[in-house]
Amino acid sequence: xxxxxxxxxxxxxxxxxxxxxxxxxxxxxxxxxxxxxxxxxxxxxxxxxxxxxxxxxxxxxxxxxxxxxxxxxxxxxxxxxxxxxxxxxxxxxxxxxxxxxxxxxxxxxxxxxxxxxxxxxxxxxxxxxxxxxxxxxxxxxxxxxxxxxxxxxxxxxxxxxxxxxxxxxxxxxxxxxxxxxxxxxxxxxxxxxxxxxxxxxxxxxxxxxxxxxxxxxxxxxxxxxxxxxxxxxxxxxxxxxxxxxxxxxxxxxxxxxxxxxxxxxxxxxxxxxxxxxxxxxxxxxxxxxxxxxxxxxxxxxxxxxxxxxxxxxxxxxxxxxxxxxxxx
Numbered sequence: 001x002x003x004x005x006x007x008x009x010x011x012x013x014x015x016x017x018x019x020x021x022x023x024x025x026x027x028x029x030x031x032x033x034x035x036x037x038x039x040x041x042x043x044x045x046x047x048x049x050x051x052x053x054x055x056x057x058x059x060x061x062x063x064x065x066x067x068x069x070x071x072x073x074x075x076x077x078x079x080x081x082x083x084x085x086x087x088x089x090x091x092x093x094x095x096x097x098x099x100x101x102x103x104x105x106x107x108x109x110x111x112x113x114x115x116x117x118x119x120x121x122x123x124x125x126x127x128x129x130x131x132x133x134x135x136x137x138x139x140x141x142x143x144x145x146x147x148x149x150x151x152x153x154x155x156x157x158x159x160x161x162x163x164x165x166x167x168x169x170x171x172x173x174x175x176x177x178x179x180x181x182x183x184x185x186x187x188x189x190x191x192x193x194x195x196x197x198x199x200x201x202x203x204x205x206x207x208x209x210x211x212x213x214x215x216x217x218x219x220x221x222x223x224x225x226x227x228x229x230x231x232x233x234x235x236x237x238x239x240x241x242x243x244x245x246x247x248x249x250x251x252x253x254x255x256x257x258x259x260x261x262x263x264x265x266x267x268x269x270x271x272x273x274x275x276x277x278x279x280x281x282x283x284x285x286x287x288x289x290x291x292x293x294x295x296x297x298x299x300x301x302x303x304x305x306x307x308x309x310x311x312x313x314x315x316x317x318x319x320x321x322x323x324x325x326x327x328x
Contacts, residue, residue: 018316021066022258024118025311026111026144029253029286032109033307035079036066037119039315043082043094048132051098052094052101053084063096064326071315071326074249076099079108083170090122092130098328099247103122103133104178106256106288106303110146113138114307122212133178144306147289148256152298153177153264156217164209177260177301179225181243189258191240191283196198196250199228203244227258232281240281252289253305255279263292267299 021039025116025326041059055063067076080094093112095102102108109129116122117140126139137149157174160182164170172184180229184206189198203226210216217223232240232280243251243258251258259280266272278290289304317324 021062021315021317023066023313023315024115024309025313026114026118026307026309027252028107028110028305028307029282029288030284031107031251031253031255032076033079033082033108033115034067034072034076034313035112035115037081041082043080045077048082048085048092048094048130052132055080055094055096056101061325063101064328065317065324066315066326067096068098068326068328070323072098074253075246077102077105077108077175079105079112081112084128084136086128089128089135091116091127094132094140097245097247098249101132102179102246104131104136104151104257106148106150106178106258106260107251107253107305107307109136109138109148109256110122110144110303110305111307113140113146114144114309117144118309131178138320141304144308145304147302147304148306150256150260150301150303151178153260153292153301154299155265155268157215158265158268160215162206162209162213162215164202164205164277167205170206170209172206173265174215174217174223175261176217177262177264178257180221180222180223181225181227181258181261182206182215182296183227183229183258183261183265186230186242189228191230191233191242193284196242196283199242200244200248200250202249203228203242203250207244225255225258227255227261229262232279234276234281234285237279237281237287239278240283242283250283252282252284253286254282256288256303256305259288259290259303263290263301264299267292
C-alpha cells in the first residue's frame with residue numbers, strides 16, 4: 001500500500017479545515033480520466049466487488065464530489081487507484097462516473113497507466129491491473145501509448161429487434177466488452193459532432209426500449225451503453241462509432257470496452273480474423289487500434305491508444321459548502 005503513498009483521510013474530523021482528494025487528470029482520445037491517488041475512504045482488505053459495494057452504500061458522496069459538478073462534469077471518469085488484490089498485479093482500480101460505477105474502462109486504463117508513468121511508477125513494460133470484472137494486462141509502450149489486453153468479450157444476443165418509439169424498428173446485438181452494450185447501425189444519422197444531439201436522443205430512446213422490452217445482458221444485467229456504428233471517415237480506418245455512456249454523456253474516445261464488444265461481434269459474424277487489426281474512430285475522430293486473440297476458447301480483445309496527462313489536481317472538500325458533495 002505504501003508504494004502508492006495513499007493517504008486515507010476521509011474519516012478524519014476536520015471541522016476547521018478541509019479534506020483533500022489528490023488527483024491526476026488525463027485524457028485518452030479526448031475522453032477524460034481523473035485518477036484518485038489519495039483522499040478516499042480506506043478500502044484495505046476488501047475484494048474489488050466488496051469495495052465497490054462499500055463505496056456505493058456508505059461513501060458515494062466521494063464519487064460525486066470528485067466527478068460531478070462543481071469540480072467535475074458529466075464526461076469525467078474517475079479511477080480510484082488502490083493496492084493490488086491479486087498476487088503479481090501492480091495495482092487495482094475502481095472506475096466511476098457521474099451516475100455510478102463501471103466494471104471496466106478501456107480509455108481509463110490507458111489513462112491510469114499513462115498517469116503512473118507520469119508519476120515515475122512504471123516504465124515501458126507489461127503490468128497486471130485488477131478491476132472489478134477481472135484482471136487485465138496493460139503494456140506501456142512509451143509517451144502515453146498503452147495497449148490493454150481486456151477481459152474476455154463475447155456476443156450475448158444477435159439480431160435483437162426493437163420497436164423504438166419515434167424511430168421504428170431497430171436491429172442490433174448485445175455484447176459484453178467489460179460493460180454491456182447494445183450495438184446498432186447509426187443509419188442516416190451523421191456520426192460527427194454536429195449530429196451529437198440527434199445521436200444522443202436516438203441512443204436514449206434505444207436504451208429506454210431495451211428496458212421496456214426487458215432485453216438484458218447475462219443474468220438480467222442492465223445494458224447501460226449504446227453503441228451506434230457506421231463507416232470510417234478517414235481513409236485506412238475500419239469504422240466509426242458513437243457511444244452513449246450510462247450517465248447520458250457521449251464517449252469522446254472510441255470507447256475501449258465498446259470497441260471490445262464490437263470486435264466480439266465482428267468475430268462472431270466471421271468478419272474479422274484473429275490478429276487482424278481494426279481501427280476504430282470515435283465521433284470526434286480519435287482512433288483506437290483493436291485486435292483479438294483466442295485463449296482457451298475465449299476472445300481476448302486488445303485495445304491500443306494514447307493518453308496525455310493534463311493536470312495535477314487537489315480537490316478541496318469543505319463540509320460547510322452546501323455543494324461540497326457535488327451535484328448529480
